[in-house]
Amino acid sequence: MPVIEVEGLRRTYRTRTSPWKRAAREVEAVKGVDFAVERGELFGLLGPNGAGKTTTIKMLITLLLPTSGRASVLGYDVVDDPREVRRRVGYVFGGDRGLYERLSALDNLRYFAELYGVSARDQKARIGELLELVGLTGREEERVEGYSRGMRQRLHVARGLLHKPEVLFLDEPSIGLDPVGARELRTTVSDLRASGTTVLLTTHYMFEADELCDRIAVIAGGRIVAEGTPADLKGRVGEGTVVEVEVFGDAGAALREVQTMTGVRSAAVEDRGHAQSLVVRAEPGAEVTQRVLALLTGVPVGRVATREPTLEDAYVELVGQTAESDAAAAAGEPDGVEDEPEEVRA
Amino acid sequence: MTPVGLLRVLALGWWFHLKMLARSAFNGVLQVLWPLFFATIAFLMYGLGRGDRALLYAAIGASVMGVWSAVSTSASGAVQRERWSGTLELLVAAPVPLPAVLLPITTAMATVGLYAMVATLLWGRFLFGIDVSIEHPLLFAASVPVTVLSIGMLGFLLSVTVVRYRSGWALGNAFELPVWLVCGFLVPIGILPDWVRPISWVLAPTWGVRAIRESALGGQPLPDLALCLLLGLVYLAIGVLAAESVLASARRNATLSLS
Numbered sequence: 379m380p381v382i383e384v385e386g387l388r389r390t391y392r393t394r395t396s397p398w399k400r401a402a403r404e405v406e407a408v409k410g411v412d413f414a415v416e417r418g419e420l421f422g423l424l425g426p427n428g429a430g431k432t433t434t435i436k437m438l439i440t441l442l443l444p445t446s447g448r449a450s451v452l453g454y455d456v457v458d459d460p461r462e463v464r465r466r467v468g469y470v471f472g473g474d475r476g477l478y479e480r481l482s483a484l485d486n487l488r489y490f491a492e493l494y495g496v497s498a499r500d501q502k503a504r505i506g507e508l509l510e511l512v513g514l515t516g517r518e519e520e521r522v523e524g525y526s527r528g529m530r531q532r533l534h535v536a537r538g539l540l541h542k543p544e545v546l547f548l549d550e551p552s553i554g555l556d557p558v559g560a561r562e563l564r565t566t567v568s569d570l571r572a573s574g575t576t577v578l579l580t581t582h583y584m585f586e587a588d589e590l591c592d593r594i595a596v597i598a599g600g601r602i603v604a605e606g607t608p609a610d611l612k613g614r615v616g617e618g619t620v621v622e623v624e625v626f627g628d629a630g631a632a633l634r635e636v637q638t639m640t641g642v643r644s645a646a647v648e649d650r651g652h653a654q655s656l657v658v659r660a661e662p663g664a665e666v667t668q669r670v671l672a673l674l675t676g677v678p679v680g681r682v683a684t685r686e687p688t689l690e691d692a693y694v695e696l697v698g699q700t701a702e703s704d705a706a707a708a709a710g711e712p713d714g715v716e717d718e719p720e721e722v723r724a
Numbered sequence: 725m726t727p728v729g730l731l732r733v734l735a736l737g738w739w740f741h742l743k744m745l746a747r748s749a750f751n752g753v754l755q756v757l758w759p760l761f762f763a764t765i766a767f768l769m770y771g772l773g774r775g776d777r778a779l780l781y782a783a784i785g786a787s788v789m790g791v792w793s794a795v796s797t798s799a800s801g802a803v804q805r806e807r808w809s810g811t812l813e814l815l816v817a818a819p820v821p822l823p824a825v826l827l828p829i830t831t832a833m834a835t836v837g838l839y840a841m842v843a844t845l846l847w848g849r850f851l852f853g854i855d856v857s858i859e860h861p862l863l864f865a866a867s868v869p870v871t872v873l874s875i876g877m878l879g880f881l882l883s884v885t886v887v888r889y890r891s892g893w894a895l896g897n898a899f900e901l902p903v904w905l906v907c908g909f910l911v912p913i914g915i916l917p918d919w920v921r922p923i924s925w926v927l928a929p930t931w932g933v934r935a936i937r938e939s940a941l942g943g944q945p946l947p948d949l950a951l952c953l954l955l956g957l958v959y960l961a962i963g964v965l966a967a968e969s970v971l972a973s974a975r976r977n978a979t980l981s982l983s
Contacts (some may be wrong), residue, residue: 391978441813443975464819475810480747481740489740492733493818493825495725521747537814 379453380414381545381576382421382438386447387411389433407433409600410447415578415593420571422591423580426697430600431580432471435547438578439469451545465495468543470534472553479523483514483533486522487540494541508536511566528559535566546570548579552586564590584690596693598700604692611692617662618643620687623670624680625654632656632673641666644695653680659691725820733820737828738835741802745836759790759840763847766910767854777941780856783848784940785909788933790840791875792909793900799830799879800896803886812887813980822967826883827876834876841868856940863939867949871932874956878928881963888970890979909933928955 389408408430415421423431436442438449440460448455454462478486484505491501509515512532522530531551538546548567552560560583567590571577581587587594588608595605604611629647633656636645641664648655656674660666667682725733745755763786770782803826806812815825848854858864882899886892904910906920907929913921924930931952938945974980 436813439817441817441975441980442978443972461819464817469814469817471810473810476814477809478740478744478811479809480744485740485743489736490814490818492736493815493820495729495819498732 381417381419382413382415382449382451382578384411384413384434384438384447384449387434387437387444387449388446389430389437389442390445407600408437408444411595411597411600411602413595413602413605415576417576418571418574419592420567420577420579420590422587422594423578423597424582424584424587424594424693425580425597426582429597429697431597432549434597435469435549435578435580438463439467439547440464465541466544468538468541468546470538470546470548470551472531472534472550472555474527474530474554476534477522477530477537480521482519482521483509483525483536484518486533487518487536490537491540496541504540504542505536508539511539512536513562527554528556531555531559531563535563539570543575545576545578548577550580550582552581552583560586584688584693588689594689596696598697599704601700603700604696608689611696612687612689614692614695618660618664618687619662620685620691621658621660621667621670622681622683622685623656623658623674624650624682625656625674626652626678626680629654629656629674629677632670632677635673636666636670639666639669640664644698646694646698657691657694659687659695725824730824733824734828734831737825738832741829741832742835745832755794755836755839756843758793759787759843760847762786762789762793762840763844767848767852769910777855779848779852779854780940781937782910783844783854783856784936785933787841787844788871788875788907788929788936789904789909790844791834791837791872792903792907792929794837794840795830795833795875795879796882796896796900796903798833798836798896799876800882800886800893802829802833803883804890804893807886807890807981810981816887816971816974816980821964822887822971823880823884823964826887826963826967827880830879830883831873831876833879834872837875838868838872841872858940859942860939860945863945863949864936867932867935867939867945867952870949870953870956871929871936874928874932874952874959877956877959877963881959881966884963884967884970887967888974888977888979903927903929906930907933926955928952928959931955 387408388410391405391407392402393405394402411434423434425431433442437444438451438456440456440463443457450456451463452466456463487505488501491505496504509518512535514529514532522533525533552563555563564586567577579590591608593605593607594611595602633645633647636642636658641661643659643661645656645658648657658666658670667684671679763783766782766786767779770778806815816822818825845856849856882896885895906924907927908924913924913930931948935945935948935952938948
């Protein structure tokens with residue numbers, strides 16, 4: 379039986395257009411997602427900003443009520459049994475917020491240990507164990523306001539693990555971390571999975587998802603657009619090739635033509651510091667390099683490389699396709715709202 | 725949750741939030757200074773041609789003003805600060821019932837208010853030379869904590885609304901000054917219009933300040949004390965009962981976070 383089961387989950391936000399008017403604008407953040415996560419699995423939820431990842435997690439940890447659909451964690455319904463769910467799950471999010479800055483790490487951990495029902499007898503040992511795990515032993519008496527971003531993030535992880543949750547939700551935990559901090563965090567997450575904890579991870583970093591996740595769901599525009607192992611997803615674009623052209627100038631005009639070129643699946647311009655990179659994903663067997671370079675006549679060009687597709691290529695293609703189809707749907711529906719939201723549960 | 729576990733959460737939560745208040749130099753200075761300003765205003769108002777007992781009457785009113793201000797504005801502000809700092813979601817995501825999380829925040833504020841009471845009386849005694857002798861010391865000793873706790877419960881009720889409404893913290897500020905007047909902190913409620921009386925009656929500070937005055941100046945504080953305690957318990961019961969539906973509404977309307 380899956381540890382996390384999500385069926386037709388939807389969430390609509392209502393925002394008032396003015397405090398004096400009753401009229402409200404509705405934004406459908408999650409548009410009916412379905413997925414299941416098995417015990418001990420590390421499941422990744424990937425998607426661009428605003429895709430619905432955090433909203434989905436917040437429904438699963440009982441901070442938001444779904445507008446419709448159902449979800450259960452460890453067999454407990456997130457709407458009907460919120461307290462049972464809260465007892466068994468941990469939640470860690472990325473960024474600077476979520477800690478009591480004026481107090482020490484130890485104060486923070488003791489307080490949350492109490493709130494999460496860690497018995498008085500076990501608290502000291504558990505906190506010591508976690509400080510060791512996240513590398514904060516010896517710094518626990520210092521105020522959090524003096525901590526670096528990485529130390530705060532590690533403290534977040536320790537807080538999320540205080541009550542030994544069976545399921546851990548990690549919402550972009552490595553955001554803003556330096557490479558060493560991010561690597562240490564990946565090791566911690568990997569160890570947790572090895573110890574049997576089920577993990578649901580959201581991240582923008584494809585290499586992180588590729589390295590850690592057993593399975594991945596790509597969410598875009600509030601819908602799951604692909605699901606499978608990292609190898610499955612790469613396989614979707616795996617039969618083609620990717621051409622990367624370093625460009626020192628405006629590649630915008632050429633991009634539009636490349637996108638409509640025969641044999642091209644998708645193309646995008648990515649900023650790479652001092653230059654731009656025109657990334658072209660081509661159909662299997664299609665020779666596009668010379669034709670792309672011909673379109674770039676007059677624009678200074680640097681390195682040109684052809685390589686195998688990565689998870690990032692698969693992700694960009696999936697998200698790009700969804701954005702295009704959403705734009706087409708929106709053009710057909712002037713108000714941009716596809717379905718009337720159902721009544722709110724509970 | 726076992727009763728012992730609940731008591732631990734309440735006690736440790738209270739200590740945690742008190743510790744946090746003590747770490748803020750800015751808040752600390754304000755909490756030290758405000759009651760002294762209230763007291764000075766009251767002493768100057770009542771000091772003109774009146775005796776020492778009138779000044780003690782004023783001192784008690786000013787001290788309860790300090791308690792109320794600490795709780796009304798600070799308690800709702802404290803919950804709002806939890807939202808700003810991203811901890812409100814973590815508190816709600818914890819398995820303990822929401823009232824057990826909020827009560828320690830407001831009672832910590834009320835404890836700070838206790839300082840206001842002591843500081844006001846000392847300020848009156850040493851700066852204005854007021855005779856602060858108490859007629860019924862035991863009843864006075866009972867009236868003060870009961871009043872502080874009941875005001876804490878009123879603060880708890882306000883903080884429950886802040887969980888649901890992002891601008892709920894403004895309620896605390898909006899109620900601060902009217903309650904000074906309606907509860908008779910500075911002027912007897914007898915001189916207020918008749919329609920104000922029912923509002924005074926349902927506010928625990930009205931009975932709390934009366935109980936403290938009766939025990940200090942001589943009188944029958946017990947009925948006032950009982951009413952103050954009863955109203956405090958009623959606020960607690962309403963807050964506890966409302967917390968679950970308020971939380972469900974916050975989850976439905978996505979008001980736990982800033983975004």
